[in-house]
Amino acid sequence: MTVTDAPKLITARFDQDDAYLLSGYEASGGYKALRKALGSSPDAVMAEVKAANIQGRGGAGFPAGTKWGFLPPDISPRYLVVNGDESEPGTYKDRLLLERDPHQLIEGVLIAAFAIAANQAFIYIRGEMPLAHERVANALNEAYAAGYIGRDIMGSGWSIDVVLHWGAGAYIVGEETALIESLEGNRGMPRLKPPFFPAVKGLYMQPTIVNNVETLSNVPWIVNNGGAAFAALGTEESSGTRIFALSGHVRRPGVYEVEMGKTTFRDLIEAPVYGGGIHHGRSLKAFIPGGASAPWFYEEHLDLPLSKPAVDKAGSMLGSGAVVVMDETTCPVRAALRVVRFFAHESCGKCTPCREGTNWLEKIMHRIEEGTGRLDDLDLLLDVSDNLSPGITWPPKQTTICPLGPSAVSPVASSIKRFRDDYLAHIDHGGCTYD
Amino acid sequence: MGRLNANNVTLAREIISRYPRPKSALIPLLHLAQEQDGWVSDEAMVHIAELLSLTPSEVLGTCSFYEMFKREPVGRNLVNVCTSIACMLVGGDELLEHCEKSLGVTPGATTADGAFTLNEVECIAACTEAPCLQVNYRYFHQITHDEADALFAELRAGGRSDEIPPHGTLTRVRQKIVSQRWAGRGGDGLPEELG
C-alpha cells in the first residue's frame, strides 16, 4: 500500500475552522500569490500555469494553460467563468472547496483573470448549495473591502469585477456551453463545438474561459511554488494532486486529496488512511472510476494508477474524480438503471437521440428490473445505445451535441457486457434476483 | 404576493446592473421571486419579464427548465431525499421509504398541514456522506431514520428556524453590489442601440 507523502495543495485548510474568513485565509498565507502575480506579468503567470501542466478537474481533463492559450489576442471584453455546478453522481469536492476555502478559489480566479486579461469573472455555483453561496458571497465582500477585487487592484492598474451567480437545478448546466447559456439567462442547452468553443465564442459570443472550481483552486499554490514544483508532483502526463470522492461500499467513504499517477485505485479503496477496504469484509463487484458517465471498472483494474492516460487507455476516465464502489451484493441491473435514470432525468431535451434515447433506455432497464423484461431487450438496449453512441467505443462517438446522451450508455453497456447473466436471471426469474 | 415587492424591485435593479446584459439576471430574479413567495407565480414571471423587457413566454421558457423553481406552492419545508447511485448503495431508497411513512406522503406531495413537501432527487453532491437529504437545501449527512423523524418533529414544532429558513430563501448572505461597473460595459457584441 503506497500513500505518497505529497503535500496537500488545496485541502490544506480543510481542518482550519476559520479558513473561510479573510482573516483565517490571510493568516495561512492567503493572497500572497495574487500579490506575486500582479507583481509579475500576465504572460509570466500563464507560463507558470502551462509549466504546471495542470489538467482540468471538471471532467474533460484538458490542460488549463493550453486552454487559456486559445484565447484570440486583443478581443475584449473577455470573461472568466468558474464552473461550480458539481452535479455528476459520485462527485463531491467543489462544494467542499467552496464552503471551506472560498478565498483560495477567489484568489485563483483573480490570478487567472489577470493572466487572461479579463475584467469580469462569474462564479457559477450550483443552486442547491446555499452554504457555498453564503461563504463565497461573504468572501467576495471581504475581498472587495480589502481591495483584492475592484478597481486598480493593489496599484496594479488592473481592475476586475467578480460576480457570484447561482444555478437553479439542472445537471446539464455543468457542461461549459450550457453553463454559458444559463449565465445568459437562457435554458441550459449546450451549443455545438465547433463553432462555439468558449475560448473563441463564449459568453455573449465573446472569448471566455470556463474552468472548474478545483482547477482554479490550484492556481494560488502554482503561483506560490512555481509550475515546476506542481509538475514535479504526480507523473509527467498527470501532474499534481487531485481530490477524489470515494463513496459506496467502503469502510471509510470520504474526500481525499491524493497524488496523481503514483497512487492506484487499490490504494484509494483499501489503504487504511483512505477507503480502508470494502465494508463488512465483502468483496468488490465493480467500481465507477470517474463519475456516473464513466464506464465501470472491476477487480482487474484495481492496480491502475490514478492517471488520466492510464485510465483512458483502460477504457474509462477519471472524469470528475468520483469513485463509486459496489460490493458483491449489489444488483448490477439496479445500479445501472439508477445511473441511466439520472441521465434520462437530466437530458436537456435538445438532441433527439438523447431526449428520446436515454428515456427509452430507462424504460427498458426498468422493465427488466421490475420483472417484465424480454430476452431481446438486451439486444434492444445495446442497439439503442449504439444509436446514441455509434460503436459503443471509448472515447465515445456521439450522435448528439454534448456527451450527456452517450454517457447514459456507459452503465448499460458496461453492466450488460460484464453481468449478462444477471440480466438473463432477472428476465427469466421475472424480477430482481438480489432482493 | 405575486409581483415583486418594492424592496425586491430595488434589489432586482441592483442585480441587473451587475451583468453586461439584463437577461443574465433572469435566474437570480426568479430566485428572488421564490424567496419572496416560496414559489414562482405567473404574476411574478410577468413582473420579471417587465423588469428585463422580455416576454413572459421567454421567462417561462427559462424558469421551467430548472428544477428548483416551483410553479405551484410547496410546503414550508422542502425535503429532498437523494436516491442517486452513491446514496442508493448505502440506504437512500430505504431513507426515502421511511420519510414517506413518517411524513405520510408520496414523493412530490405536500403534507396536509403544508409543513412538508417530499421529493426524491438526484445526486446532491454529498456522496461520501450518504445516505443524505436536504431540507430547503440544507444538508443532513449520513442521517438515520430516527434522526430524520426527530428532525421532522422539530421542524413541525417551528424549531431550527435560524438554520433552516422557509423554502425559497437560499442564502442569507448576499454579495454586496459594487457600484462601479467599468467591467463588461459596452463591447458586449451588440450594437449599442440594441444593447
Place this chain on the structure above:
Amino acid sequence: MTDIATSESVTETGVSITLNGRVIEAQPGELVITAAENAGVYIPRFCHHPRMEPVGMCRMCIVEIDTGRGPALLPSCMIPVAEGMVVETESPITKKAQDGVLEFLLINHPLDCPVCDKGGECPLQDQTVAFGPGESRFIEEKRHYEKPIAISEVVQLDRERCILCDRCTRFSQTVAGDPLISFVNRGNATEVNTFPDHPFASYFSGNTVQICPVGALTATPYRFKARPWDLDQVESTCTSCSVGCRVAIESSSNQLVRYLGVDVDAVNWGWLCDKGRFDFEAVNSENRLVRPLVREGDELVDSTWSDALAKASHALAGAKERHGSASIAIVGGARLTNEEAYVWSKFARSVLGTDSIDAQIGDGLPSDIALGLPRATIDETCAAKTVVLLSPDLKEELPVLYLRLRDAVVNHGLKLVEISASETSMTPYAAVSLRYRPGEAALLAQQLFEGSGDVDVQADLGRARTLIEGGSTVCVLGRSSVAERADSVVQAALRLCSHVPAIRFLVALRRANVHGALDMGLTPGMLPGRVSLEDGREAFTDAWGELPEVVGLDTTGVLHAAAEGRIQALVLLGADPLADFPDRDLARRALVGAGFVVAIDCFETDSVRQADVVFPAATYGEKTGTTTNIEGRVSRLNQKVTSPGTSRPDWMIATELAERLGGDLGFETVEEIWDEIERLAPAHSGITRERLSSSEGLEGIVANGHSPNVVTTMEATATVTLPVDGYSLRLVSARKLYDNGTIVQQSPSLAPLAPGEIVRANPADLDRLGVTTNDRVRIASSRGAIIAPIEPDVGVARGTVMLAFNQPGSGAADLIDASLPVTEVRVETVGRGDQEVSG
C-alpha cells in the same frame, strides 16, 4: 446600389470537397447540407431551415464528415464546407445513425397520419416510408398531451405530434421578433407552448404552420378543409398589401383553401403576414356581389349586365354631352391588375375624355412624389448603411417589409433613423428616433440639417444627421397619419433630397396594386409608364386618340367638386370613400352631390350602397395579369378559381362600357393589354411577357425604364402650424393590419382580430388636462365629436392623441377635415349627456 451590387456579384473562388467519393465545388461558407443538395444529394433534415440560423438539434442530418482529424458524425446543417473536407452521406455508419434518429423521433409520435392535416406532405412521414424501420420496437406508452390547443386565433398546436425542432420557436424569436412561444419544461417533458393567457398573437404566426415539418401546428382557417393530395396549386403574388410577396395559391373544388409563402430572394424569403395568408376567406365569402344591381328609388335591385351597362353608359354619355368630360371622374383602381388599370386609364382619357382619375383615396402621396423620387428596391434598402423611416408603422401596413428591415438591423448592422409622430413597432430597432408634432415633419427635417430646434433633442439630431450623411441612405417614405395633410412629410422628403443628393426612396403606399395603378396613369396628369400628360401627349395620342387638354382632379379635388355639384358621373373603381377617405363628412356630401354614381366592387360597401349602378367584379385568385409592388417590381398574378355568379374582371367592364359609348379599346385578351403596355409605357418597355413568364419573372422584374423628373422642380419649405391653444391635442390616425376594411371583415378568421376603436394618449397630458378617463372619453374636433374607449400610453408623444383609422366603430374619419393641415382635438371627460351619443 453599389454596396449590394458588389456583395452579390462578386463570385469568390469555390471550395472543393469530396462528397460520397465525388469531388464537388461548393461556395465558401456554404453549409454541407446545402452544398450536398446543390450537388444533387439530399440529406434528410427537420430543424434546419434555409432562412434561419441553424441549431443542429434534430440530428437527422448527421453525416460522416472528415476534416482531417478522422471521420465524425456531425450535423451537416451546422458545418460549413472546408477545402479538402470528406463527406459520407451514404456510409453504413451514417445510415445507421440517421435511421436511429428517425426511430427516436417516431417512438413518441402518434400514428395518426390518416387524419393529420400534414398527411401526404409530411417530411417525417416521407422519411419513414423511405428509410424508416417497420415494426416499432417501442412497446411503452407514448407521450400524451391534451389534443390540439389553440395557441392563437389562427394557429393550433398538437404537442403529441411536435418533434421539438425549434423551427416555430426560432421563427417567433429571431425572424418575427415576437417571442410568444417557447420550449417549456426539460428533456423528455419538453413541449412548445405559450405563457398562460398570453396567446401567440403575432402578425406572422401563420408562417410557423408553413415551416412546421410535421402536423403539430395547423391553421384554423385550413384545418380539415382539404387533404394535400386533392389540392391544386398555382404560383401568384399576394396583393393584400404592396410588398408583393410571392405565394402559392391552393384550391379545392373551386374554393381557395390555402396560401403558402414562396421563397424569393428579392422580396419575402418565403414569409407571409397572417392577413395575406388568410384573407382568401374573403374571396370565398358568401357576401360577394354576384350580379349587377341598379337603383330603383331607395333600393338597389338585381339586374342584368345589358341593362346595367346600358344605364351606366347612358349616364356617362349624358354627363359628357351636357356638362363636358370634366364632369366625369373616376376614383379608385388600386385593387386592379396592371392590365386592368391600363385599360381604365385608356378608357378614361380616350373615351370619357377625363383626366380626373385617381387610384389613391386621399390617404397617399402626391403622384409626382410617388413616381418622381429616385427609387430603391427592398434589397437595396436593406443593404443601405442608413434607412430613414418617414413612414407609417411598417409592421401594421407593410408587414413583410418590416421583417426584411428588422433582419437587416438585427443581423446586418443597418442603422435606422425613425422620424415619426409617435412610437412604432420599429422604434425598438431604431438607432435614433425623432418625434415631430403632427404637421411639422418638415420643420423637424429643417432642424435636422440646420441644427436648430430644442436643446434636448440636439444630441439625437446630431447622431441622426451623421448617420444620414454617412452614405448610402435610403428613405422609406409614406403617410404616418391621415390626420395631417401630406405636404409636411413631402416637404421633409424634399429637404432630405436637397441635403443628401444620393438618397433614394422606397415609397410606402400600402394598398394592393396602388403602385401599378399609378404607373398605369390612374392619377391626374400622368400617363402609363410614368410620363406626364404633357410629355406623353404625342406618343399616346397616336395610339389612343384625343387626350384631355387639362390636368384633372385628384380624389380630394373630385370629392370637393362632387360635393359642390360639379361632378355629374362618378365611377367608384373598387373604392369606398366613406370608409377610406380621411374626411368622412366630405365623402358623404360628395356621394350625395354627385349626379350619378357607378360602383364596381366585390362587396356591397357603404359607398356601394349609395351607387345608382353596381357591377360585380372578379378579384384576386380569379384573374390573371400582373401586379406591381412597392419597388415597382412587376410580377405575375394567376387565376386559380372562377369568379362567382356573373362577376367579371374590371378591364372587361371598361371595354363593354367603351363599346356602348362608341369607343373601341381594342383588347380581347389580357396578353394583348400587356403587349401594348410594354410597347407604349416608357418605364415598362423591355418587360416582355416572355421575360415575365421566364424564370427571371418568378421574382418579378423591376420597372425602372423611366421616371419623371419632377422633384427638383419643387422646393422645400417648412411650415409651422401653431396649436390653436394649450388645451388642444393633435390627432394621429394610422391604420392597423386588421381593420374594418371589407377584406378583413369578410374573412371570418381575421375579423375578430381588429382591435377596435381605442384612443391612446400620454398619461401626462390627461393629467394636465384633468381628464378623468373612467375608460371612455369624448374627443371633439372642428368637424365633430365622438366617444371612445381610452388607454393611457406613455408611448404616445406628449401633445398628441392616437386613434386607429378605420377600425370597427371608428370615428377617426368623423374628426378629420381634409382641408386643414392638422387635426386639433380636445379630449374631455365623458359627460352625462354624452353617453347616448356613443356608437
